[in-house]
Amino acid sequence: MTSVTMDAEALATAAAHAAGVDVRTVHDVAGVQAVADFFAEVWRLPRSNPPYPAEVLHSVVHAGGAVHAAYTTVPGGERLSGAAVAVFGPPADREVYSLVAAATASDRGVGHAVKQAQRGWALERGAHTMRWTFDPLVARNARFNLVKLGAVGAEYLVDLYGPMNDGVNDGDESDRLTARWDLLAGPAPAPADDTGDRAAAPVLRPAPDGGPLAARDGDRLWCRVPGDVVALRTADPALALRWRHAVREVFAEAYAEGFRATAMSRDGWYRLTRNPTPTTPGEDLRP
Known part of the structure; x- marks a missing residue:
């Protein structure tokens, strides 16, 4: 062993x-x-x-x-x-x-x-x-x-x-x-807190709820998801589906550029960084 x-x-x-x-x-x-x-x-x-x-x-x-x-x-x-x-x-x-x-x-x-x-x-x-x-x-x-x-x-x-x-x-x-x-x-190390960097990054597009959906600063990209999509599917299926399509668009473009999701914040933001591992x-x- x-x-x-x-x-x-x-x-x-x-x-x-x-x-x-x-x-x-x-x-x-x-x-x-x-x-x-x-x-x-x-x-x-x-x-x-x-x-x-x-x-x-x-x-x-x-x-x-x-x-x-x-x-x-x-x-x-x-x-x-x-x-x-x-x-x-x-x-x-x-x-x-x-x-x-x-x-x-x-x-x-x-x-x-x-x-x-x-x-x-x-x-x-x-x-x-x-x-x-x-x-x-x-x-x-x-x-x-x-x-x-x-x-x-x-x-x-x-x-x-x-x-x-x-x-x-x-x-x-x-x-x-x-x-x-x-x-x-x-064991995975704790990710660095980049909340300040995320807040300062230019917003790329709005989310279905009117807030920011994605922000980018060079080789760092952030994407937000709903707080509880399982509950949202029950309460408002159409809104949940709009979230699906919005996040899909961000991820599809990001992954085509070589970004990969590497972290998720407690308040629902993905961090995507360039990572070529397939x-x-x-x-x-x-x-």
Whole structure:
């Protein structure tokens, strides 16, 4: 076992302890079914129609992938509070593709614990990077991926899945950012506060709510997203779709110039910088 793998296992253990969960891989019928049911609840779908059926999850495990589940101790037993699924990409890429990850909103730190468990599992099997996709309009997921984990938004994908009819994404278009996570790197350093620079940069265009959408200062670009797009889809689907198209336009132009999303502020602003590292599609961390 390499020192990187040992450090990853220690970090995963510490993250699980901090979140108050036990994270482990599941293989049995009951455990995998519980994960499928959990995903159905997160995506607001009936258990009879989960986004990732149990038989699909069993196939992933049988093919050499992993289903990780996080359990919180409750009176009388355990409660499933987070889960993730990963498979390997082409051997030459030394890369893992994370299909899906989710955690209950009330359990802070669970998502981090699950991703660290995935990282340790992947490193032990020789992977160097992990990829997944996420909705660029969901600011909390962007901050988790880009700041907490230190991944990079390696590509912008327009309407990747086509229409999605679950209870979280219904009525929207499925643009996604691909996160690429260097598994060999240590914990991500805290990003520098560039709020002042952002405020001083010329505004490029207005957002659908009338405020600024994007600003640029040379090789630095910032783009704002709505505070809670999931709630906005329910309250005003047309406005949510206008946000989708507005952010898409900014990102499409920026990525064509070689920019990549590298950070997300607490107040909902992406920071994009020039980063030539390419990659290809991956997982959805939602909702």
